[in-house]
Amino acid sequence: MNGALRIAAEEWRYWLRSRLAVSAILLMLIVVLAAVISTVSRMQSEADARRTMQDAAEKTFLAQPDRHPHRMVHYGHYVFRTPAPLAVIDPGVDPLTGTVIFLEGHRQNSATFPAAYTAPQVAGFNALTPAFAYQVLVPLVLIVIGFSVVSRERELRTDVQLSAQGLNSVSLWLGKSLALVSLSALLLVPLVGGALYALSQGAAGVAVVALIGSYFLYLAFWSFAIVGVSARAKSSAMALLVSCVAWMAIAVVIPRLVSDLVGAIAPVTGKIESDFALIEAMRDVGDGHNAADPAFDKLRAELFNEYGVDKAEDLPVNLRGIVAEVAEAELTDVLNEFADARMQEEAAQATLARNGALLSPMLALRNASMQTVGSDLGNYHRFLHEAEDARFEFVQGLNRVHGSELSYIDDINRNKDEASGLRARVSADNWRVLQTFDFRPAAPAERIGKAGIALLILALWCVGAAGFAYGGLRDSEGRFHAV
């Protein structure tokens, strides 16, 4: 072990005496630090803005005067998707997906205003998130610094000298890998800083540890892979070339190919196509605004029977409110059926894409990272579900107020005379049916559980790379070319 530590320390001394290595390390630290600061600032500002707007939307809704409850159903309400605290490291799908949904009766509106549409995001620097920097750029710097970590010894023939001192391939493997892994750890410092900031903003400690661990595993994979390529390549130039080709494949080409392939294998139904089918299906549901709609004949008959009356005016409840409630429930079933089908298609696509982790450790990290943070597609779907639950609850709450607090006679005459119109209003206290909407990511254990497979695959990549490096050094031990 002492030999390995000494080799690692010597590698560091070599780097620190190399202007190229020092410049590359400093440059990369500046880049990742800039990415962390920029993303922390942006995501924090997004989170603050969405929380403020959520609060304002609720206050505005509750501040509405006494009104007919159905007017409030159409007045509607906004719910905002607040990003997870750890999104300061990996915003995931956040910038590309809608941040706000307008909730109203009879409709499931799409989430709108993705953060990427805002002017500063379009300007470009938003792409440089810590996640991107660590997934794509940092491995390249590790390659630039470490490609000759073993091949250099062979070219200088110091490998013979090392072996002559009794050093074995295990110590060399450990030492060279330790040097690059410790460099990776140094480069992770800005990410750790960002994660600790997220911790102070409410991120769960276990998720912070899991996130840092996943990035460490990924960079350890690269460290081992670079040592392995350097040990097996015939020259440093060849080691650099092979490592760069591997980086290109792992970090650029395979993720793109997987994405295109998944899109072709499991396409998601287009929005327009889906909306036409939804409109078609909704034709079978009665009009909740019209209590005389034949679609509600059975409901009307059941109510008359239940209360022993033969006309709506004699019912102790407002038939229009009851019809609105039942119609909303039926309509929501149809809307949910289509929404669930679409989300299932998207989820199936995401599941298929996650298999790409077997082809590229970067995809394994990307999966683990977004799932641990709570910025993956699944989290977005949770938002859509929670928003729909909130919509259904507040609309039905108002429909129940409509059915129980409002006289049917006043309701049907509200536009005929002013007195009826005034009586067809309910107290603004009823707007409190609206629940406070506070979207938060899933529990840390659930997120880490979902990320478990990706983390396992990442660990396997790491172990594989470690074996590749060890095998390369063991093979090169007897590769002395003296004659």
Added chain:
Amino acid sequence: MSEPLIVADQLSVSRGGRQVLDSVSFSVKHGDIFALLGGNGAGKSTTLLTLLGLITPTAGEARINGVRVHDNAAAVRQTVAYLPESANLYPHLSARENLDYFLALANVAQSNADVEKALDRVALASEARGRSLAGYSKGMRQKVAIALALLRKTPILLLDEPTSGLDPVAVDEFNGLISALSQQGTTVVMVTHDVYGACHVARSVGLLRRGRLVATFDAPEGQHFDAETLHAAFVNRDAA
């Protein structure tokens, strides 16, 4: 009668389909200096690397102090210091840093005074010792490598072209150093194509040609080899 300290027994090495060593046998007694002479590509360095356990023989075996080298190469390397042909040191480190690093890897504890003393013995200028080896001449680097071999304080020295790059004065000093070490009990195997150098220090000489040990000579008791005679034998054998 005990076995000689170093034994090469029918050593054969094939690399890339080529026979680099072909049934090479020799032995070196405790405290002796054995010089292996041969032209370029004769298999001299391969012989040393095989004795060090860095190359596995395809047939035969090497034994050091009765231990089969390939059964316990790590233990053998603790008793052997090796001087490679081209110094093989780090150009970004100074002489002191190189020595400190390699000695640490060999688990040899040496004080700064020991290091300075070794560098004195190889006559490396003191003002050069703190400078990186990138600015050293070949001879200066060779002196650092010799110092490393000396600092290992092992009972066996394997030297590959040890005087390569040294000026005549340094060669004389080196030969004196090796003779002194031999008298103190250190066993030396050196490979060289410098016939005259070998004559000054070696007690026995082997001639290696195309991987075969074609002849061995022992110096007359208490005398050096006659350089002209050995040179003639070397040239004749080489021409054969």
